[in-house]
Amino acid sequence: MMKIVNIYEAKTHLSRLVDAAAKGRRVVIAKNGVPRAMLVGVPTRTKQRVPAHTLKVTYLADDFDALDPEFMRAFTGDEP
Numbered sequence: 001m002m003k004i005v006n007i008y009e010a011k012t013h014l015s016r017l018v019d020a021a022a023k024g025r026r027v028v029i030a031k032n033g034v035p036r037a038m039l040v041g042v043p044t045r046t047k048q049r050v051p052a053h054t055l056k057v058t059y060l061a062d063d064f065d066a067l068d069p070e071f072m073r074a075f076t077g078d079e080p
Helices: 007-012 014-022 069-076
Strands: 002-006 026-031 034-039
């Protein structure tokens, strides 16, 4: 079922209209009686996302995010 509301009513009752759209009801927002926009709900995810494991990473070293001294010298200009 579709409901048509004017802009003033949409601004005044936006929260209620968003709840109605989330439940599957379409809300048409009109200006001077002319439809201008439609408010519809966003589909929800039906099942939990499962990681793809495409990189096949099974181990991270304790120091994997440690800064490389040679890399730091490039920025600081320090000699080895």
